[in-house]
Amino acid sequence: MLLTCFRAALDAVDARHSVAASLRDRPLAGDWHVVAVGKAAAAMAFGALDVLGARVVGGRVIVPAGHLPQGFLPDASALQVLESAHPVPDERSLAAGAELIDYVTGLPLSAQVLCLVSGGASSLVEAPLPGVGLPELQRFNRWALGAGVHIGTVNALRRRLSRLKGGGLAALLGERRAVALMISDVPGDDPRTIGSGLLHAGPDESGVCSKGAALPDDIADICKRADAVRPVAARCRRIPVRMVATLRQACAAAAAAARSQGSEAKIVRIRFAGDAAELGARFARNVLRAPASTVHVWGGESTVRLPDRPGRGGRNQHLALSAALALERAGDGWLLAAGTDGIDGASDDAGALVDAQTCQRGRDAGFDPHVSLAAADSGSFLDASGDLVYTGATLTNVGDLVLGLRRGGDR
Numbered sequence: 001m002l003l004t005c006f007r008a009a010l011d012a013v014d015a016r017h018s019v020a021a022s023l024r025d026r027p028l029a030g031d032w033h034v035v036a037v038g039k040a041a042a043a044m045a046f047g048a049l050d051v052l053g054a055r056v057v058g059g060r061v062i063v064p065a066g067h068l069p070q071g072f073l074p075d076a077s078a079l080q081v082l083e084s085a086h087p088v089p090d091e092r093s094l095a096a097g098a099e100l101i102d103y104v105t106g107l108p109l110s111a112q113v114l115c116l117v118s119g120g121a122s123s124l125v126e127a128p129l130p131g132v133g134l135p136e137l138q139r140f141n142r143w144a145l146g147a148g149v150h151i152g153t154v155n156a157l158r159r160r161l162s163r164l165k166g167g168g169l170a171a172l173l174g175e176r177r178a179v180a181l182m183i184s185d186v187p188g189d190d191p192r193t194i195g196s197g198l199l200h201a202g203p204d205e206s207g208v209c210s211k212g213a214a215l216p217d218d219i220a221d222i223c224k225r226a227d228a229v230r231p232v233a234a235r236c237r238r239i240p241v242r243m244v245a246t247l248r249q250a251c252a253a254a255a256a257a258a259r260s261q262g263s264e265a266k267i268v269r270i271r272f273a274g275d276a277a278e279l280g281a282r283f284a285r286n287v288l289r290a291p292a293s294t295v296h297v298w299g300g301e302s303t304v305r306l307p308d309r310p311g312r313g314g315r316n317q318h319l320a321l322s323a324a325l326a327l328e329r330a331g332d333g334w335l336l337a338a339g340t341d342g343i344d345g346a347s348d349d350a351g352a353l354v355d356a357q358t359c360q361r362g363r364d365a366g367f368d369p370h371v372s373l374a375a376a377d378s379g380s381f382l383d384a385s386g387d388l389v390y391t392g393a394t395l396t397n398v399g400d401l402v403l404g405l406r407r408g409g410d411r
Contacts, residue, residue, distance in 0.1 A: 001261055002336040002353060002403045005254040005295060010340060012253030013245035015040035015396045016069065019047030019116065019181055022244045028052070028179065033111050034059030034079060035104065037125050037195060038118030039341050040183050042068045042081065043395035045116060049077055060103050062096045062124050067393050084124040088141045094134060097127035097164055104172045113178045119185030119341070119397040121195030122155065127163040131225045137161065143219055146306035150273060151186060158196040161226045167201030170239055183245040185399045187271055191241045199239050247271070247299040247399040250340060254403060258295035265295045272300030276315045277373060280322030287404035288330045296404040304376060311377025314345020316400055320352035321378040325369055327356040335404045338389050341397040347379045349388045361385035
């Protein structure tokens with residue numbers, strides 16, 4: 001059942017269909033250049049082509065490797081695809097940033113630009129400020145991925161280092177007409193945070209580095225160097241935005257799928273955040289206290305503080321293994337934790353679906369759940385126990401889903 005609910009959630013936030021539906025509902029007149037960046041960028045561009053067809057007269061699509069939908073033919077519509085790096089930027093990210101700047105600034109002032117942005121854009125396209133090179137960007141991103149830092153803080157710092165983020169792309173567009181369609185993976189669906197705010201300036205963040213006492217010295221130094229050369233931000237014009245797919249929609253679809261199978265469903269409206277292990281134990285307790293056959297639905301994004309040499313896995317697998325320990329103690333329940341993008345940290349899996357026997361299956365294969373959690377090696381444990389969930393790249397990205405169920409229904 002939980003896998004069926006998860007699939008329904010993915011279908012509800014399908015990037016191609018979401019963009020096409022928005023453009024059919026609120027049509028755009030004339031010809032358009034497309035600028036698409038993010039994990040869902042190619043699928044979003046595909047949706048734009050479904051509706052606009054030959055009225056797409058050119059563009060750039062920047063995606064991670066392996067994120068092109070089947071049947072997508074960019075050359076036939078004058079779109080150029082650039083495959084870039086995720087989650088840590090590399091030379092491709094800088095090349096994509098330079099290409100994007102050249103493309104946008106080379107458009108005539110009369111051009112209309114359709115901007116398609118989804119999560120993952122932050123590492124895919126970059127143009128750092130002078131004095132911040134690729135080694136500094138990579139050091140910052142590796143630290144951010146492993147330090148358990150809230151995504152809002154990470155994106156605020158990313159904006160400080162970049163010519164493109166914090167409204168930088170909007171400034172390059174100048175007075176050209178632009179419309180943005182976005183798929184949100186951030187709290188509050190804030191366009192200033194999606195893709196670290198390519199099209200929207202963030203709030204005054206002048207104190208982010210100076211107040212960040214917990215920042216390592218080298219990260220604080222990178223921020224200060226960027227501050228020293230950052231130009232005074234020009235007033236950024238407001239680009240109209242449509243949110244075409246959100247975590248709220250995914251949660252609602254998962255709950256509807258549960259009800260269609262005869263279960264009750266409870267959506268927890270508050271977006272979750274914080275330590276994955278603590279959340280996993282808490283979610284399991286909530287599931288176990290609920291009436292049988294009630295599906296709990298949570299959406300959000302957890303964090304994991306990684307050891308120096310982490311193993312295989314990601315935040316959803318970490319959360320799921322922690323939950324499995326609590327389910328084992330009660331001898332009851334199932335919990336699924338997975339990323340809607342189909343990617344979970346240092347693995348090719350979306351997450352895991354665990355039950356009260358997960359830990360014993362892993363032990364039978366020679367693993368210790370506590371040791372695996374401490375080593376951030378939940379993926380190896382859950383592979384041995386047979387509980388990983390693999391979807392491949394889903395070509396969308398609205399955050400993470402956690403679904404829980406007590407006995408009385410099928411997994």
